Amino acid sequence: MKSDETVAELLSAYGRTYAEEAGITLRDKPAPLYQLLVLTVLCSIRIKAEIAAGAARELFAAGLRTPRAMADSGWRVRVDALGRAHYVRYDESTATALGRGAEFVLDRWHGDLRRMWAEAGGERGQLAGLVQEVPRIGPVGAGIFCREAQAVWPGLRPFFDERSCATAKELGLPHTARGLGALVRPEDAARLAAALVRVGLSRGAVRELQVA
Template sequence: MSTHDTLAELLSEHGRSYADEAGITLRDNPSPLYQLLVLAVLCSTRIKADIATDAARELFRTRLRTARTMAATDWQTIVDALGRAHYRRYDESTATALLEGAELILRRWRGDLRRLRDEADGSPERMRELLQEVPRIGPVGSGIFCREAQGLWPELRPFFDDRALEAASELGLPSTAKGLARLVPPDELPRLASALVRSGLKH
């Protein structure tokens, strides 16, 4: 199969970003950026990605879409929303992490992750370090955020984590971030990265 055909099949079968699945319409605004961070927190535990995205949608349906509304919500409301999405093993600790994270984001960046971006001053490495100051966000969670946000923030491009690169190699696609970036337009990079991760999870 040619590279073109492999890419077309990959995107057709798996080419939905996790942000889109969680109901996040990504824009360079505080609310959707915060929602993406919430998704990254939820995906940072040992839990299936579809349960994490369901939990994100449930939180957003509960109107917890900004750091301010999250910080003003009582802990039990968050636990209940996570439970409705069957995010049960980690519901209590995750509710605590979300509350503490919202308070940090309000205190440090006034609820706007674009200020985190400004603090990183164009450095993807510094951005990941700052993201990891948020409770529950480690290398995996910061990678999820950057993978999805690269469509908005050019300094993150191209971003493919090890899991995506491994899947690309197995499919016979370029196994470097720069090589993969040549296959699609910049705004399609989050879809390609997510498709590779989803493909890797199937094997």
């Protein structure tokens, strides 16, 4: 399969971003950007992405869509929402991390993550470092946030982390951020990055694309 055909198949079959799966209509606005941060926290432990996305939907359905709402919510409200999504084993510690993280975002960036991006000065490495100041988020989580945020922050494009680049290499595609970015329209970079991560998590999908 040629590179353009592989990319077309990736976008068609696997190109749903994780923000979309979590019910986030991502825009360059404080509330949806914070919701992406919540999803990032939920994905930052060893748990299936679909469970993390489901947990995000439960938290948002409970009204916890902004850092102020999250900070003002009771710990039990957060635990119960996570429990409804079967986010087990980590529900109590994650509920605590979400509360602390909301307070941090309010104190540091007045609840508006666009201030975080401005503080990074358009530098990806700086942004990744700032994201990791949020409780529970490490390097992998920072990669998740940046992968998805490039959909609304053009200055981040193209952003492909190690996980997406590794899958691209297996599929015979360019395996650098610049090389992968050249394969799609800028606005589709986030979808391609998500697709590569989804495929990388499914060995069957990798084999199917390799032999197609």
